[in-house]
Amino acid sequence: MGSQEVSTVDWQGKHVTVAGLGVSGIPAARALHERGALVTVVNDGDDERSRAQAAELEALGVTVRLGDGATLPPSTELVVTAPGWQPDKPLFLAAAEAGVPVWGDVELAWRLRGDDGREPAPWLAVTGTNGKTTTVRMLASILEAAGLRTAAVGNIGVSLLDAVLGETEYDVLAVELSSYQLHWAPSLRAHSAAVLNLAPDHLDWHGSMEAYAADKGRVYEGNTVACVYNAADPATEDLVREADVEEGCRAIGFTLGTPGPSQLGVVDGLLVDRAFVADRQKQAQELAEVADVNPPAPHNVANALAAAALARAFGVEPAAVRDGLRAFRPDAHRIEHVADIGEVAYVDDSKATNTHATEASLAAYDSIVWIAGGLAKGATFDELVTGAAKRLRGVVLMGADRALIHEALTRHAPDVPVVDLDRTDTGAMSEAVVRAAELARPGDTVLLAPACASMDMFTNYNKRGEAFADAVRARADETA
Template identity: 75%
Template sequence: MTVPSWSGLSVVVAGLGLSGVSAARVLRSLGAEVTVVDGGDSPALRAKVAELGVAAQLGDGGTLPEGTELIVTSPGWPPNSPLFLAAAEAGVPVWGDVELAWHLRRPLPQTGEPAPWLAVTGTNGKTTTVQMLASILTAAGRRTAAVGNVGVSVLDAVLTGFGDDDVPYDVLAVELSSYQLHWAPSLRPHSAAVLNLAPDHLDWHGSMEAYAADKGRIYQGNRIACVYNLADPATEALVREADVEEGCRAVGFGLGAPGLSQFGVVDGLLVDRAFVPDRHKNAAELGSVEDVNPPAPHNITNALAAAALARAYGVDAKAVREGLRAFRPDAHRIAQVAVVDGVTYVDDSKATNTHAAAASLASYQPVVWIAGGLAKGATFDELVTGAAARLRGVVLMGADRALIRDALARHAPDVPVIEAAAGETGAVAMASVVSAAAGLARSGDTVLLAPACASMDMFTNYGERGDLFAAAVLQLGR
């Protein structure tokens, strides 16, 4: 759908979360007739509606308002929502906030074209990779930001621009979730990367095939490079299936020595054999693994993916090194909290699925593993099998702990397992968990919070879970 004019267009915004409020505000400023639809109805939602100055349908998230010409949805609304089924029957298109932003991009004064997007998706590592990419682009002197599912909203980025002067960004580093990609049919990035694929959000997508297909949308229409993970054949398969512009190249990244059109590691150096003159014979040194913070294996692959996208955009090797050195990871991502009695305590509360937890566990040995929470439909046999040889012991917590306990009984029966008391939440629960982990650990071990599960059964979010872990560890040290 191409919009000839926003003025008077009847648009429904589905959901009154952050992205919904942002979309409603933008659409109203463009002159659209906006109706907000939300299944909830509370004083707080009514206050939001009053502040926006738009029509609203609260308490009924399934009925399509009469005369609707377009729906802009918040990412969390699944495709089988009654509102979208009604829209499909009526022939009304559904966009996400990313699709809306794509249509509202402004041209750069120097080129007359909108700023290119360097896009990243994957089951894990998206935020870190996009932030690394933004740091590299900044080191290269580009006006940029990490946007999308991280940092600045993509709508704000395309409309407000860089700094106080409202200058459009030169280039955007865009993190995209599978939800956002599902509702972004027009998206055509300059270059894009799929970092990895593992089962996640299957309750939303309905199947692994549908989840992978939505991730693969990020490659559609790529102009310069489709970046994929050499260790994950599913990401290369998505490249093969993509409809890209003529001349767009497949560029792999991995921890081994790079082959032709690949990024890799040689003798501790990060190496580019894709964007160099005569790549059949030559390679470019981009930095060392010690420039990556922290230099865990999965984080080195994040750095290589970020470097590949930056090099596809034309950034020189020096800026890659400087950008990686300047980058500092967000909290709760394999962050060392303290060393107490010779035991290292690491917070990776952001490891909310099995794929992320596996990468974290592979970085340490021996490990006392703290795990559990809301499994989101995941199974744990493969994770436990891969980590069994590293485990000193396991402390389990949360609603779905039995799934992990049963997998441990099948694949690591000799590993000691302690279960936190049922019903405890918050600081009390985490203090018990950390105390139990400390009792299992020996000097030289790592106690690793990598839950492989969501947190909302016991904590507000993964951030609170990590903060309470750190607080309990520091209290243990005292």
């Protein structure tokens, strides 16, 4: 199926099981019911919130089974699942045994686009272990600067179903896709797509690094114009080689160095394009300055290059790349500068919840007092510490699995002073900032980049970042 072809399904009377209530399950159940499908929603939970959601759907005529997400309802012809449900759940094993296909919310959105007779908007898709949300939002900003009707959708929080079925007619969609979503999206065919990077993540869900990479690589299947890869991460280029794409689709690399033909890169503080120019061997098109990227940390410049590559693949002019990057404002808790106190910068990168994201964050600064720790999720820290050791002025550790980081520091950075806070209460962050300030010298950066999840101490990484910012501001007031 080419990227602009529309899949038509006769939903009338089709028995569809929707797995999971929530941000994807409820819109899926509604959309399918409106099209005449006989919908049964199954859900593991049976709490107050689930019962309220079930009551709304049952009022429409949808059947809901709470507390039983394991059993495949009789007569099921299709299962539509929330992306987070693991592939080895009994429901899916039963579906496979019965020959019943399983789709995710992305697959359903792909199949439903254009079924109202409107021309479906092409998708520019982004996946990778880290940087997806930032890249997609940069891409949407660039597309808007080009005068295109667009939206940042998908795993970013805006439902693809809502975007595809809503009243707004888009020219193009900037789509963030997780490995979970791609696993359940067999017929997705993007206009162009990018895999930003690959590092071990969610291996408990996928079962292996190979399976995780293969699901990420699905984003390239059937691309029509460009498969964008990271020249610094050969695994992403390998996925391009393995993909079955439309004839004429090109492999486009991005690099923080000087670009070769069919690449975007950096020359003398400029983002330049040697891919979408008339003579790739001899020509380079200036797109923007590195200073136009906010913030201009190396990994964020890489995000900007990937976004620019997808925009250029869609025909966007260079000036719109520049204007879109200048207009972009990063989300909170992503290398967010909080304050300067006594010539020391305080930076919140609470979103760095794994080692790969933290590695990029640490690489952005020359001399760092690092605040880290939390739930390790099975991660190891030797490689991270080895790479960052020469940049570390000191380290403040907190959280449930801080000992794992401390052990790696002892092995690979024994001369770096470490403050080990033996506490996991939310007030630990205030002490962490005070102790980090004691270690810091003028010109240093105190960097919250935990390399761990937050749930041992905080509701989510946002709350952790807010606690850090509050503690920094309180210190600024004390020292003013």
